[in-house]
Amino acid sequence: MNKKFIEVQHAEMVFETRKGRFHALHDINLTVAQGEFVTLIGHSGCGKSTLLNLLAGLTTATDGALICAGREIAGPSPERAVVFQNHSLLPWLSCFENVYLALERVFSNKESASQLRERASAALALVGLGAAASKRPNEISGGMKQRVGIARALSMEPKVLLMDEPFGALDALTRAHLQDELLRIVAQTGSTVVMVTHDVDEAVLLSDRIVMMSNGPAATIGDIVQVRLARPRERVALAHDALYMEYRTRVLEFLYHRQSRPQAA
Numbered sequence: 001m002n003k004k005f006i007e008v009q010h011a012e013m014v015f016e017t018r019k020g021r022f023h024a025l026h027d028i029n030l031t032v033a034q035g036e037f038v039t040l041i042g043h044s045g046c047g048k049s050t051l052l053n054l055l056a057g058l059t060t061a062t063d064g065a066l067i068c069a070g071r072e073i074a075g076p077s078p079e080r081a082v083v084f085q086n087h088s089l090l091p092w093l094s095c096f097e098n099v100y101l102a103l104e105r106v107f108s109n110k111e112s113a114s115q116l117r118e119r120a121s122a123a124l125a126l127v128g129l130g131a132a133a134s135k136r137p138n139e140i141s142g143g144m145k146q147r148v149g150i151a152r153a154l155s156m157e158p159k160v161l162l163m164d165e166p167f168g169a170l171d172a173l174t175r176a177h178l179q180d181e182l183l184r185i186v187a188q189t190g191s192t193v194v195m196v197t198h199d200v201d202e203a204v205l206l207s208d209r210i211v212m213m214s215n216g217p218a219a220t221i222g223d224i225v226q227v228r229l230a231r232p233r234e235r236v237a238l239a240h241d242a243l244y245m246e247y248r249t250r251v252l253e254f255l256y257h258r259q260s261r262p263q264a265a
């Protein structure tokens with residue numbers, strides 16, 4: 001297993017704004033092992049999405065280096081699939097067609113239409129949506145829409161799955177259900193995941209490591225918690241687990257004692 005599958009070295013991000021330069025991220029250093037599940041947590045506006053966007057190649061760091069699978073991240077790539085909070089499905093296409101369209105854009109010159117159809121069906125089955133493949137987004141629930149977004153990302157068989165608060169807009173029960181689904185999917189696919197979250201329980205339940213970011217400007221990694229809870233993880237059993245509580249407390253202490261909420265948030 002490659003322990004340095006993703007490497008972020010001394011990354012800086014400065015935005016040029018109408019009010020001048022805004023130093024969002026400072027000296028970010030992080031390595032992510034292949035198959036590792038890493039969450040980024042921190043107060044609103046600290047730069048979690050900015051860091052995820054750098055990993056996605058949607059923006060470029062103003063300094064430092066970002067490397068994935070031995071190559072510099074120079075732009076977006078299907079190797080690093082992104083799932084956003086807003087599922088961004090095309091409403092006039094079925095679930096199947098939404099996944100298929102994304103596959104066609106990337107792989108149509110390498111794979112036949114029947115191979116792509118197989119891939120799309122397999123990805124929908126993986127997220128438990130095989131039976132809903134022909135439905136349009138307005139015919140399914142918010143949780144199901146988000147699962148289509150995850151299926152679309154997984155259908156690319158990405159090296160890395162980047163998720164920006166993928167369950168942020170869902171109610172608590174749907175969210176819990178999708179977290180369990182994600183645990184199952186990641187166990188099955190062995191995906192490397194970097195996920196932004198605001199939710200401490202979500203971070204402890206899902207992660208191998210929780211990366212805790214300091215408040216901006218010039219936000220950086222304040223501390224990292226290594227979560228040594230055995231997998232598979234079961235949420236009800238963990239609710240009484242002393243180690244789970246300890247990790248939870250460590251993250252809460254970081255967020256509310258060491259980095260209290262910024263005034264403007």
Ligand SMILES: Nc1ncnc2c1ncn2[C@@H]1O[C@H](COP(=O)(O)OP(=O)(O)OP(=O)(O)O)[C@@H](O)[C@H]1O
Binds near residue numbers: 043051
């Ligand atoms: N394109 C941009 N131009 C200027 N400033 C930006 C830009 N993108 C982000 N910022 C600023 O960088 C900081 C970090 O933003 P970012 O969205 O990464 O935070 P976040 O931790 O993901 O927040 P939230 O949890 O609320 O989504 C914020 O102060 C934000 O205003």
